[in-house]
Amino acid sequence: xxxxxAATVSAGPxxxxxxxxxxxxxxxxxxxxxxxxxxxxxxxxxVPAPWPSWAPPELRTAFARRGVGAPWQHQAxxxxxxxxxxxxxVATGTASGKSLAYQLPALATLLAxxxxxxxxxxxxxxxxADQLRAVAALELEGVRPACYDGDTPRAEREWIRRxxxxxxxxxxxxxxxxxxxxxxxxxxxxxxxxxxxxxxxTYRGVxxxxxxxxxxxxxxxxxxxxxxxxxxxxSATSGDPSTAAGRLTGLPVTxxxxxxxxxxxxxxxxxxxxxxxxxxxxxxxxxxxxTGDHDDLQQIRRSALRETADLLxxxxxxxxxTLAFVRSRxxxxxxxxxxxxxxxxxxxxxxxxxxxxxxxYLREERRELERALLHGDLLGLASTNALELGVDLVGLDxxxxxxxxxxxxxxxxxxxxxxxxxQEALAVLVARDDPLDTYLVHHPEAIxxxxxxxxxxxxxxxxxxxxxxxCAAFEAPLTPADLALFGDGAKEAVDQLVAAxxxxxxxxxWYWRHRERPEVDLxxxxxxxxxxxxxxxxxxLGTVDGGSSxxxxxxxxxxxxxxxxxxxxxxxxxxxxALVHAEEPDWSTHARDVTDLSVVSVRSYVDAGPVGMFLGExxxxxxxxxxxxxxxxxxxxxxxRPLDLPARELRTVAVWFTLSPQSLTLAGVQAADVPGALHAxxxxxxxxxxxxxxxDRWDIGGLSTxxxxxxxxxxxxxxxxxxxxxxxxxxxxxxxxxxxxATRDAIAECGCESGCPSCVQSPKCGNGNNPLSKPDAIxxxxxxxxxxxx
Ligand SMILES: [Zn+2]
Ligand SMILES: [Zn+2]
Numbered sequence: 140x141x142x143x144x145a146a147t148v149s150a151g152p153x154x155x156x157x158x159x160x161x162x163x164x165x166x167x168x169x170x171x172x173x174x175x176x177x178x179x180x181x182x183x184x185x186v187p188a189p190w191p192s193w194a195p196p197e198l199r200t201a202f203a204r205r206g207v208g209a210p211w212q213h214q215a216x217x218x219x220x221x222x223x224x225x226x227x228x229v230a231t232g233t234a235s236g237k238s239l240a241y242q243l244p245a246l247a248t249l250l251a252x253x254x255x256x257x258x259x260x261x262x263x264x265x266x267x268a269d270q271l272r273a274v275a276a277l278e279l280e281g282v283r284p285a286c287y288d289g290d291t292p293r294a295e296r297e298w299i300r301r302x303x304x305x306x307x308x309x310x311x312x313x314x315x316x317x318x319x320x321x322x323x324x325x326x327x328x329x330x331x332x333x334x335x336x337x338x339x340x341t342y343r344g345v346x347x348x349x350x351x352x353x354x355x356x357x358x359x360x361x362x363x364x365x366x367x368x369x370x371x372x373x374s375a376t377s378g379d380p381s382t383a384a385g386r387l388t389g390l391p392v393t394x395x396x397x398x399x400x401x402x403x404x405x406x407x408x409x410x411x412x413x414x415x416x417x418x419x420x421x422x423x424x425x426x427x428x429x430t431g432d433h434d435d436l437q438q439i440r441r442s443a444l445r446e447t448a449d450l451l452x453x454x455x456x457x458x459x460x461t462l463a464f465v466r467s468r469x470x471x472x473x474x475x476x477x478x479x480x481x482x483x484x485x486x487x488x489x490x491x492x493x494x495x496x497x498x499x500y501l502r503e504e505r506r507e508l509e510r511a512l513l514h515g516d517l518l519g520l521a522s523t524n525a526l527e528l529g530v531d532l533v534g535l536d537x538x539x540x541x542x543x544x545x546x547x548x549x550x551x552x553x554x555x556x557x558x559x560x561x562q563e564a565l566a567v568l569v570a571r572d573d574p575l576d577t578y579l580v581h582h583p584e585a586i587x588x589x590x591x592x593x594x595x596x597x598x599x600x601x602x603x604x605x606x607x608x609x610c611a612a613f614e615a616p617l618t619p620a621d622l623a624l625f626g627d628g629a630k631e632a633v634d635q636l637v638a639a640x641x642x643x644x645x646x647x648x649w650y651w652r653h654r655e656r657p658e659v660d661l662x663x664x665x666x667x668x669x670x671x672x673x674x675x676x677x678x679x680l681g682t683v684d685g686g687s688s689x690x691x692x693x694x695x696x697x698x699x700x701x702x703x704x705x706x707x708x709x710x711x712x713x714x715x716x717a718l719v720h721a722e723e724p725d726w727s728t729h730a731r732d733v734t735d736l737s738v739v740s741v742r743s744y745v746d747a748g749p750v751g752m753f754l755g756e757x758x759x760x761x762x763x764x765x766x767x768x769x770x771x772x773x774x775x776x777x778x779x780r781p782l783d784l785p786a787r788e789l790r791t792v793a794v795w796f797t798l799s800p801q802s803l804t805l806a807g808v809q810a811a812d813v814p815g816a817l818h819a820x821x822x823x824x825x826x827x828x829x830x831x832x833x834x835d836r837w838d839i840g841g842l843s844t845x846x847x848x849x850x851x852x853x854x855x856x857x858x859x860x861x862x863x864x865x866x867x868x869x870x871x872x873x874x875x876x877x878x879x880x881a882t883r884d885a886i887a888e889c890g891c892e893s894g895c896p897s898c899v900q901s902p903k904c905g906n907g908n909n910p911l912s913k914p915d916a917i918x919x920x921x922x923x924x925x926x927x928x929x
Contacts (some may be wrong), residue, residue: 155459155536158406158565165453165567169413173446176409176583182563185401188215193222194243195250201277202239210239212399218243221333221371226390228339228372230380231398233555237373238273238337240395244371245333246274249282249304255332258357258368259307262341264288267307270337274305288312300324310342310350313357314661318614321360329364339372340380340548340594342387344838344865345603347596349661351387352607355624356614358389363615374594375548383594389624403558407566407587409580410450412441414890440897442774443571444470447521447541448477450567454537455482455493455519459565460512463521463539464553468699469727471495473772474521474541493519524549536564542571543579545829547586572774574826577897578885585830585881595832595866598626602863605632609641609657616648660684670716671698674708680719686789686861689763690730692717693782696766697728712785726768726777733905735760736842736856738849739790743872749802750926751850754872757793757858759840762786764905779907792864794872796879797852798922806918810845813853816915817843818906819899820882821855823916826901827882828857832870839867876927883920886913 156164166174187209190199210218217229217240229240245257261267267286274284284305287296289312299306300323308317317324334357336342342350354370361368372384372392381394447463451474454461463478465471472495479490494517496508511517512535524544538557544550550568557564568586570576579585598604608625611617622629633649636642641657642649651657660668668682669692683691688710691698696707698719705719741755763784768777800810808816821843828839840860847854859865871878889898894913901908 156457158537158563161454161457161459161537161565162406162408162567164457165450166408168449168453171413173410173413174408175411175580178407178409178583178587180405180407182404183398183402186212186399188212188399191215191219191222191243193219194247197250198243198246198277198279201279205276207239210243211236213395213397214240214243214399216397217241217371217395220393220395221245221369222247224369226370226372226384226388226392227395228374228380228384228392229395230340230374230377231396231400232376232402233552235398235400238270241333241335241337241371241373242274242277244369245305245335246277246279246282248332250279252332253281254330255304256327256330257305257333257335258313258327258331259305259335259337260313261307261309261337264290264309266337267309271307274307287316297323300327303327310353311661314349314353314610314659318353318356318360318610319656321614324360325364328361329366331361331366331368334368334370336370336372336387338375339384339387340374340377343594343596344867345600345861345863346662347387347594348598348600348603348865349607349659351389351596351598352603352611352625353661354387355389355626356607356611359611359621359624360614375552377548377594380594383596386596386598389598389626404563405554405557405566406563407554408568409583409586410446410567410569411577411580412443412446412569412572415439415441439895440572442772443541443569443576444473444772445477447539447569448474449481450539450569451475451478451493451519451521452481452485454539454565456485456489458518459536460515461519461537461539462512462535462556463519463541464524464544465521465541466523466544467727468523469704469771470541471521471523475519477772478519478521492517493521496520496522524553536562538564538566540566540568543568543576550586572896574823574882574885574889574896574898575829577889578827578830578881581888582881582884595870597864597866597869599628600863600865601628601632601635602861604628605636606657606659608632609636609651610659612636612642612649612651613656616645616650617642618648621648668715669710671705672716672718673705674718674720680705683717685715688717689784689787690732693728693730693763693766693784695728695768695780696730697724697726710784725771727771728766728768730763730766730782731779731905731907732761732763734762734840734842736793736847736858742792745875745927747926747928749799750923751797751852752872752875752923752927753795753797754869755793755795757791757856759789759791759793759842759858760786761789761840789860789862791859791862792868793856793858794868794875795850795854795856796875796923797847797850797854798919800853802922802926803853803919806922808915808918812912812915813845814843815910815912816919817845817853817855819886819894819911819913819916820919821857822899822901822904822908822911823886824855824879824882825857827885828867828871828878830881831874831878832867838865876924876929879920879923879927883917883924886920887917889913 217227220227222244229237248255271286282305283303285299285303287299287306287308370388374380384392451463465474475495478493483490535557540553554566557566570580643652669688671680692707692710698705704723706722708718710717737758739756743754745752765781767779821841825841841857843855845853859868886898894911899911899913
């Protein structure tokens with residue numbers, strides 16, 4: 140770090156270096172150039188549009204008072220479509236003003252029709268609260284906007300149901316509160332003109348599939364009361380938003396995707412931390428009693444957290460307002476602490492201008508940090524993606540992204556924080572030591588040349604459909620016409636519910652048989668949720684769904700809750716509760732499981748000579764058997780500890796491929812190396828699947844074997860880690876050749892000799908990453924790709 144430049148930091152934002160200059164200085168620090176690619180994202184002027192003729196002057200004046208002189212073209216276009224009664228999804232970048240696109244038609248309708256109502260749904264309470272403030276600030280008469288969620292006092296609820304015409308809530312409240320209590324909401328629902336679904340790209344996977352049915356239940360109740368509301372959805376930039384919004388709502392939805400808001404130019408660099416010299420090893424020596432696999436033998440890259448901390452210190456020293464995105468809260472704290480230390484070493488006191496930001500702060504605390512950053516009192520902030528959901532912080536000079544955030548959509552959302560009104564900004568993606576990150580920094584076309592991912596959800600999942608139909612039947616008996624509304628598989632699910640004694644069939648429809656309503660958690664799955672309780676106080680901190688509890692709440696696990704770190708003392712599976720105490724160790728914990736799998740049925744397959752590609756149902760038995768403790772700052776493995784937890788069963792959807800033993804022999808894979816070859820290919824394939832679908836590697840599992848009892852051939856399975864599947868394996872099957880091509884290239888292009896976390900090692904492997912054969916994995920994938928049709 141140059142102390143001369145550090146000395147130039149003074150109060151308030153300074154003009155600072157250009158992004159190109161800044162990047163030149165950052166990359167000149169080490170011996171090897173860590174930058175693998177630089178992309179110039181050009182500036183874009185805004186395209187304003189006149190106010191639509193239907194927008195009343197009162198509303199235009201109200202927006203003008205809030206600083207909105209005229210809409211951008213995409214806002215006007217989406218608003219007019221919605222006003223004319225078309226369902227519309229606006230899918231544009233961060234800070235492109237999506238809220239105006241739904242506020243305009245919704246509020247114009249409320250002003251024109253004094254009886255009409257609007258329902259707004261946000262994925263989080265915080266976002267709903269932000270939107271409430273925005274709508275309330277317009278001070279429109281007779282709208283009476285109000286939040287209705289778990290925090291709303293009982294005393295206010297009845298007033299809101301009767302008098303508010305703009306109710307802001309979340310899907311959970313709609314599911315647990317509004318729909319089962321529809322009689323009390325009849326007046327509101329009868330007059331419902333618009334349903335606004337904000338941040339709709341967050342409704343993906345199993346959660347998204349549940350929300351899709353909650354919306355069908357809402358439409359059913361509206362129809363019973365005689366209303367057909369228009370749906371207006373707002374999404375981050377995503378692939379094929381019209382199809383995703385259509386799956387979510389069950390309705391045809393028109394997409395508006397042409398972003399007409401102005402954007403400053405961004406210099407976007409891809410950054411790969413250097414390999415550490417073999418003799419230096421991790422900064423803290425691995426203790427000799429370590430049982431951590433090969434971790435003391437392999438080549439190690441400098442950790443992305445350290446690299447990001449150094450970059451943050453350097454940009455702050457240059458007087459550049461910088462936001463660093465870090466995936467975990469603890470990671471954000473580590474980055475901020477290391478950056479502060481480096482700055483204080485250079486100029487005592489300079490470290491004070493860096494802070495960490497995380498979810499769980501009070502609103503006032505968050506606003507104070509945002510204010511300090513925007514005014515330049517604070518120059519550097521390390522944050523989790525708590526910022527990603529609707530919190531207003533844009534116009535930074537530099538954004539550092541520590542580790543690929545999982546999707547191109549999130550990457551662009553985070554990078555979109557850079558660049559204030561027309562000024563050039565810098566964005567840097569710092570690769571973590573894993574296959575996907577490594578692949579991406581060496582394949583910039585996969586970031587800059589590819590459309591963002593499609594949001595994947597599967598409303599036909601029987602594990603979602605049946606409980607949702609039970610909820611619907613509780614709300615009102617199901618009729619044959621309703622079955623069409625709930626889509627494919629609804630009849631089978633109803634028949635199952637009848638057979639199970641949950642529904643009774645009568646001439647007028649299917650009736651819920653019980654007094655109590657069905658217990659269905661939209662966000663939980665795979666068993667009853669486990670309560671997390673602080674032992675010393677008896678305080679309930681939160682719940683974790685049953686499916687994840689073995690991974691997250693085993694004895695000794697480090698559990699994060701709203702930014703505070705706890706250690707689990709005991710997981711009581713009988714009572715469904717985990718006892719924890721507050722403690723902040725400098726390691727994280729990573730559970731590992733072992734898996735057995737059997738094929739139940741094949742849905743679809745491709746017969747490609749020596750290679751077969753399949754999609755079907757499987758039963759997976761898995762058991763969490765141990766966990767690793769790893770140092771947060773370096774990722775170094777401290778030790779592996781055994782666990783004694785029961786095995787669990789999962790029926791789900793898998794994609795798998797088989798190869799004939801002859802084809803492997805011909806490709807030069809020795810029989811003894813087949814297990815290592817398949818295992819390595821499996822790990823990398825799981826690591827690369829997020830390139831194709833909006834999942835992360837923790838949503839999916841895998842299994843490979845030289846002979847599987849059901850396929851009778853060398854086989855690699857990749858399965859959805861959710862009961863009934865979440866659409867990920869299906870997506871993998873649909874994009875198999877592109878997916879496995881990327882997997883093959885990621886392994887082949889990794890600079891390591893015999894496999895590392897950047898290519899074929901997996902952080903969640905139940906077999907301690909053994910056996911693995913990197914060169915043979917490439918041969919396996921070459922055989923698959925040579926035979927599989929494109
Ligand atoms: Zn490697
Ligand atoms: Zn493994």
